[in-house]
Amino acid sequence: GENVEQHPSTLSVQEGDSAVIKCTYSDSASNYFPWYKQELGKRPQLIIDIRSNVGEKKDQRIAVTLNKTAKHFSLHITETQPEDSAVYFCAASIRRAGFQKLVFGTGTRLLVSP
């Protein structure tokens, strides 16, 4: 079945530095890759996603890149701020009409120190 590996499990950076989280997936049929951010005590929230027909997507300080050949995708956060501290989950999904099943990575705890 589908498997998603995520690294690192924890990441500590200084405010203003960049942070990169990497994920690999196993099912070549996966076509949708969302990233969720879960702050302490809150619900996971979608922060950015990418579909398999795109190699890169950017939204202000966050960007996601996808390498379909290598089956890996990465989250890049630039100019990190303390409020970026959270657990980040990558996921891969095969999406077709009426069907969606997210397979998540194990999460990365990001700590941004002032």
Place this chain on the structure above:
Amino acid sequence: EAGVTQFPSHSVIEKGQTVTLRCDPISGHDNLYWYRRVMGKEIKFLLHFVKESKQDESGMPNNRFLAERTGGTYSTLKVQPAELEDSGVYFCASSLQGYTEAFFGQGTRLTVV
């Protein structure tokens, strides 16, 4: 617009007891998903409803878990009898279509002692 709501937020029960978790999806969302995160591990898919029908229940761990969505609105997930390894955070999510963004609830933290 109200988000996905889950009840209770926390539950502590003894091994062998029964617990029922509830999820109210966003109004109008036909797709409802249950996920579980055991301490420090990935968020794992349990099952997917489309309206009141189970579209995919391949992630349900065993027959001690029973999910229902009568009437296609809210859903319940019952664990009977609960075991220690059932402890974790149970998330519910909903989406308008099967291929649109899934919105998550805050989760129910279940502790079996």
